[in-house]
Each structure stands twice: as structure tokens, then as C-alpha cells.
Amino acid sequence: MSETVKRSNPLVWLIDxxxxxxxxxxxxxxxxxxxxxxLLPLAIGVVGLVVSAIGWATDSHQFYFSYLIGxxxxxxxxxxxxxxxxxxxxTKARWSVVIRRIPExxxxxxxxxxxLSIPIILGMHDLYHWTHGDLLDPASPTYDALIASKVPxxxxxxxxxxxxxxxxxxxFISHKLYALSVRQDVDPDASIPQTLRKYSAAGLVLGAICTxxxxxxxxxxxxxxxxxxxxGIYFFAGSFMIIMAVMALTGMTLQRFGMLQGVIKVDHYxxxxxxxxxxxxxxxxxxxxxxxxxxxxxxxxxxxxxRYRMENGWGTYSAILLAGHFIIPFVVLIGRWAKRLLxxxxxxxxxxxxxxxxxxxxxxxxxxxxxxxAMSLYDIAAWLGLFGVxxxxxxxxxxxxxxxxxxxxRLHKSLTFTNS
Amino acid sequence: xxxxxxxxxxxxxxxxxxxxxQVYGLLAEFANPGELLHAAEAVHEAGFRHFDTHSPFPIHxxxxxxxxxxxxxxxxxxxxxxxGLSLATLMQWWMGAVDYPIxxxxxxxxxxxxxxxxxxELTVLLASLATAGGMFALNGLPRPxxxxxxxxxxxxxxxxxxxxxxxxxxxxxxxxxxxxxxQELGASNVETIHDHGEEDKD
Numbered sequence: 001m002s003e004t005v006k007r008s009n010p011l012v013w014l015i016d017x018x019x020x021x022x023x024x025x026x027x028x029x030x031x032x033x034x035x036x037x038x039l040l041p042l043a044i045g046v047v048g049l050v051v052s053a054i055g056w057a058t059d060s061h062q063f064y065f066s067y068l069i070g071x072x073x074x075x076x077x078x079x080x081x082x083x084x085x086x087x088x089x090x091t092k093a094r095w096s097v098v099i100r101r102i103p104e105x106x107x108x109x110x111x112x113x114x115x116l117s118i119p120i121i122l123g124m125h126d127l128y129h130w131t132h133g134d135l136l137d138p139a140s141p142t143y144d145a146l147i148a149s150k151v152p153x154x155x156x157x158x159x160x161x162x163x164x165x166x167x168x169x170x171x172f173i174s175h176k177l178y179a180l181s182v183r184q185d186v187d188p189d190a191s192i193p194q195t196l197r198k199y200s201a202a203g204l205v206l207g208a209i210c211t212x213x214x215x216x217x218x219x220x221x222x223x224x225x226x227x228x229x230x231x232g233i234y235f236f237a238g239s240f241m242i243i244m245a246v247m248a249l250t251g252m253t254l255q256r257f258g259m260l261q262g263v264i265k266v267d268h269y270x271x272x273x274x275x276x277x278x279x280x281x282x283x284x285x286x287x288x289x290x291x292x293x294x295x296x297x298x299x300x301x302x303x304x305x306x307r308y309r310m311e312n313g314w315g316t317y318s319a320i321l322l323a324g325h326f327i328i329p330f331v332v333l334i335g336r337w338a339k340r341l342l343x344x345x346x347x348x349x350x351x352x353x354x355x356x357x358x359x360x361x362x363x364x365x366x367x368x369x370x371x372x373x374a375m376s377l378y379d380i381a382a383w384l385g386l387f388g389v390x391x392x393x394x395x396x397x398x399x400x401x402x403x404x405x406x407x408x409x410r411l412h413k414s415l416t417f418t419n420s
Numbered sequence: 421x422x423x424x425x426x427x428x429x430x431x432x433x434x435x436x437x438x439x440x441x442q443v444y445g446l447l448a449e450f451a452n453p454g455e456l457l458h459a460a461e462a463v464h465e466a467g468f469r470h471f472d473t474h475s476p477f478p479i480h481x482x483x484x485x486x487x488x489x490x491x492x493x494x495x496x497x498x499x500x501x502x503x504g505l506s507l508a509t510l511m512q513w514w515m516g517a518v519d520y521p522i523x524x525x526x527x528x529x530x531x532x533x534x535x536x537x538x539x540x541e542l543t544v545l546l547a548s549l550a551t552a553g554g555m556f557a558l559n560g561l562p563r564p565x566x567x568x569x570x571x572x573x574x575x576x577x578x579x580x581x582x583x584x585x586x587x588x589x590x591x592x593x594x595x596x597x598x599x600x601x602x603q604e605l606g607a608s609n610v611e612t613i614h615d616h617g618e619e620d621k622d
Contacts, residue, residue, distance in 0.1 A: 288536060291533070292533050292534065292536065292537070295533045295534070296533075296534060298525070336490075418480065418481075
């Protein structure tokens with residue numbers, strides 16, 4: 001008789017759809033940290049959200065933008081994790097098995113993120129200019145022909161339906177990937193890897209389409225005159241870059257607190273470092289491609305996007321983004337030694353987390369503060385608040401199951417992996 | 421002095437000179453990759469430097485066992501990359517702003533924005549060509565003539581046999597002592613290879 005893992009009760013389902021299997025974990029893969037693992041980020045999250053609530057009461061326009069940036073930041077981590085897991089299954093990757101539980105725990109963030117999207121939906125009028133009805137009325141003095149022509153796509157019901165669709169797809173695939181992998185820890189059913197691959201294949205295609213459109217809907221439509229067909233890839237590039245930093249940092253944190261000793265090795269971190277470096281460059285490649293084509297085409301609707309980000313003080317922010325998100329990590333991470341020097345790698349992971357948030361800030365905030373560059377306290381508060389809650393749920397999920405897919409047929413290959 | 425430098429460079433590409441007696445070195449066969457790895461370790465530990473291993477497939481950890489350091493090919497890549505970057509910048513500026521300036525929709529004759537793809541591509545092109553070329557040079561390839569080919573047994577190296585070769589040019593080389601050391605390490609078929617410098621007659 002094969003063992004199965006029961007579904008968790010509906011209250012916990014949002015955080016973890018499966019009953020805890022921590023009791024059946026191999027001692028080497030046991031989560032041995034106290035509740036502080038998730039209480040601490042939760043405390044930071046609550047403080048951040050309380051400060052944000054003050055922002056909502058005093059300056060709701062600012063609050064909605066700050067919240068959107070922080071929420072998109074968390075969403076991008078979940079999406080990066082989603083693509084990482086899917087690709088590992090499809091390529092039958094061996095090296096990554098020991099770290100795979102970390103992104104697997106992250107992909108169940110979608111239901112929580114869906115709940116946390118409520119303030120964005122409430123603030124759509126503040127965030128998305130195209131929701132204003134007066135722009136669409138030819139008789140109105142503020143009639144905007146360009147936005148009116150985009151109504152078949154950019155309208156509130158369709159926008160909400162699309163968001164719902166993305167989240168249903170991500171949640172459905174994530175549920176399969178997460179639940180099957182957790183079940184595999186205790187169930188000797190040999191067909192699980194094959195099933196995981198099947199859902200990964202569908203998940204890769206569906207997830208890619210949803211992610212590209214989500215990037216356009218959530219961020220690009222903030223400036224409804226502007227369009228860039230590469231924006232979906234830009235959004236993906238940042239997501240896939242940041243998941244490497246999150247995995248490396250989580251692994252190092254767990255090891256620092258005495259877990260997974262000798263399981264995740266410097267060779268695994270070096271590979272994460274390679275991906276972090278590679279996708280930092282990929283991000284720059286995509287960001288530059290977008291910039292260069294707009295520079296060449298010189299169409300007013302498109303060039304304005306960059307003009308806003310080069311004038312009124314935003315030029316400094318653009319320069320910081322270029323240096324901090326590309327040049328500095330490129331120079332620091334290019335050497336093999338840097339990726340194997342764990343304190344340096346950890347520093348660069350934190351650095352990239354900050355720059356990744358700054359990237360979204362750079363996309364969204366100039367829409368609000370066209371005429372004077374400004375970073376608000378609420379930007380930081382909403383970011384830390386949402387990231388704290390997100391991390392708390394993630395750590396809680398990690399604590400309920402073995403820290404490694406302990407019956408994965410390729411686990412042995414991952415444990416003995418070397419990077420010569 | 422130049423001669424000894426050339427010898428060292430060639431030795432780093434595992435091209436070794438035969439001694440006056442035409443003895444090129446010893447070729448020892450090992451039963452499996454594990455034994456070859458341990459033998460390589462022992463031979464390196466015994467102080468030999470002019471030796472090489474041959475197997476039908478790459479063996480993980482062999483570079484470490486043989487005491488090979490990190491390859492310098494990365495530096496050749498860097499030089500190639502910087503050359504490509506400089507050439508591309510120069511080319512873009514010279515063609516656009518000096519040799520044949522044409523105003524296209526009011527764009528500057530030379531600007532960084534549209535030049536970056538060319539700079540990027542040439543950097544990658546010359547860096548990768550330098551890497552491939554550097555790799556071949558450092559490995560001493562292509563190498564149509566190798567005295568080891570005189571050994572009939574060595575033909576199996578691309579199929580199912582694992583060999584370790586110690587060159588006569590090594591300072592520690594002593595035909596009989598080295599041969600018995602190899603035998604102690606578990607080698608079968610320790611063969612002396614002569615470099616006739618001529619075509620195989622059969």
C-alpha cells in the first residue's frame with residue numbers, strides 16, 4: 001500500500017496545501033530551526049504593512065504604487081521559482097536536486113499573492129490611467145484617442161479576468177509540482193518523476209504565456225501609451241535572475257543554523273552563482289535591446305518612457321540601475337573564485353535582491369512622480385512588509401516537510417555533484 | 421636556453437622529445453578508470469611531470485589527480501574579448517563618422533547606442549575564437565604524428581583501454597626503475613615506445 005500525504009485543513013491550505021511530513025524526514029534533511037524562522041520575517045512583515053497602512057490613510061496614491069512594486073517583487077520570486085522547478089524536471093537535472101525543495105516551497109506562494117493582490121485591485125483607479133472613463137469619451141476634453149483604441153484589451157473586467165486566469169494556471173501547475181514532490185518523500189511510487197515531467201511540460205508553455213502577459217498587464221500598462229513587445233521577457237529575466245539569489249541565500253541561511261550540513265556544497269552554490277551572473281547579463285541584454293530599438297525607432301509614444309526616466313532627477317536612478325543591476329554584478333561575479341567565496345556570493349545575492357526591487361521601482365515610480373524624482377518611505381515599508389509576509393509563509397512551508405526531496409531518484413547524483 | 425624553453429612549452433602541450441636512443445617513453449595499460457586515476461596520482465606524487473593519461477572518455481577528477489592546475493585559457497579569452505571590443509568600437513566610429521558619414525534620420529554619425537550590438541558581437545566572436553584557438557594550442561592539437569601510435573595496443577585507447585604514458589624526457593625517467601614502478605601500481609603491458617620518426621610500415 002502506498003503512503004499518501006493528506007491535504008491540510010482549509011485554513012492552512014493557503015500557506016501549505018499538504019499535511020506536514022516533517023516527522024517522516026530523514027534526520028539529515030530535517031528542519032531543526034525554531035519557530036523564529038517564520039516568526040521573525042512575519043514580525044518584519046507586520047511592521048512594514050502597518051507603516052504601509054499609515055501610508056494608505058495619508059497618501060493613498062503613493063501607497064498603491066509602493067504596494068504594487070513590493071507585490072510584483074514577491075510575485076517575480078514565485079515565478080522564478082516556478083520556472084526553475086519546471087526546467088529542472090524537464091531536463092531531468094541532477095545537480096539541483098538538493099536545493100529543489102527551496103523553489104518548490106516558493107511556488108506555493110501564488111494563493112497568498114492572489115489574496116495580497118486585493119489592495120492593487122482596489123487601487124486600480126490610482127494605478128492604471130486607462131481605467132479612467134473620461135479618456136474614452138470623444139466628447140470629453142481629456143479624450144485620449146490612443147488609450148481609447150486599446151479598450152478591447154485594456155479594460156477592467158478583462159484585466160481582472162486575465163489576472164484570475166494567470167493565477168489559476170500558476171496555482172494549478174504549482175499544486176501538482178508541490179504536492180507530488182511532497183508525496184514522493186514518503187511514497188515509493190516510481191511513476192512520480194514521470195508525472196512531474198508531464199505537468200512541467202504543460203507548465204512551461206502555459207507559465208511562459210501567462211508570465212509574459214502578466215508583466216505587460218501589471219507593469220507595462222502603468223504607462224498605457226507606451227508599449228514594448230519585449231517587456232514580457234524583461235519581466236521573466238528579472239524573475240529568473242532573482243530566484244538564484246533567493247535559493248542561494250536560503251540554502252546558506254539553513255546551513256548557518258545547522259541544517260543540511262554537507263548536503264548543499266560549494267559546488268551547488270557555484271552553479272547558482274553562474275546562473276545569477278548569467279541572468280544578470282541576460283536582463284541587461286533584454287533591457288538594452290528594448291532601449292536600443294526605441295532609440296532607433298524614435299517614435300514619440302515609445303521614447304517618452306525613457307525621457308521620463310532621464311529627466312527631473314530620474315537620470316540618477318537610471319544610472320544607479322545600470323551600474324547596480326549590471327556593471328557591478330558583472331565585474332564582481334564573473335570570476336570562478338567569486339562564486340565559490342560564499343560570503344561574497346551571499347553579499348551579491350542581497351545586493352541583487354535590492355537591485356531587483358529597484359528595477360521595478362524604476363519602472364513604476366516615475367509614472368507617479370513624473371515631474372520630480374522621489375523615493376518614498378512607503379516604498380520601502382510596503383516592500384519589506386510584503387516580502388516579510390511572503391518569506392514567513394515560505395519558511396513555514398519549508399519547516400513542514402523534509403528540506404530535500406529525499407526519495408528523488410537523482411538525489412544521490414546531486415549529493416556527489418562536483419564542479420571541476 | 422631557448423631550446424629548453426621550447427621544450428617546456430611543448431611538454432606543457434604533452435609533446436615530448438625522444439632521447440638520443442630514440443626511446444620516447446613507457447606506455448602502461450590499466451584495467452579501469454579508477455586504477456588509472458590512482459596511478460596518475462601516484463606518478464605525480466613520485467615527482468614525474470612529463471606524463472599523460474589516455475582514456476576513451478573523460479574521467480572526473482583526472483586533472484586534479486595529475487596535478488594540473490587551472491587552465492590559462494581564460495586569460496586568452498579575455499585578451500580576445502578586449503581586442504574584439506576595441507576593434508568594433510574603432511570600426512563603428514571610423515566607418516560611421518570618418519570614412520563615409522551619412523546622415524540617417526538625423527541620428528549622430530557615431531553613437532554608442534546602435535554600436536553596442538556590434539561591439540558585443542565582435543567581443544563574443546573574438547573571445548570565442550581566441551578560446552577555441554587557445555584551447556587547441558594549449559593542448560598541442562591538431563597532432564597527426566604521435567609516437568604512441570607505434571604501439572598496436574594503444575589503438576584500443578578509443579575503445580576500452582586506459583593508458584598512462586611517462587615520457588623519456590622527464591628528469592626522473594629511468595627506463596627500468598620507472599617500468600617497475602608502473603608495474604607496482606598495477607599496470608599490465610608496460611611497453612617501451614621508440615620514436616622512429618617514420619611512417620608505420622604495416
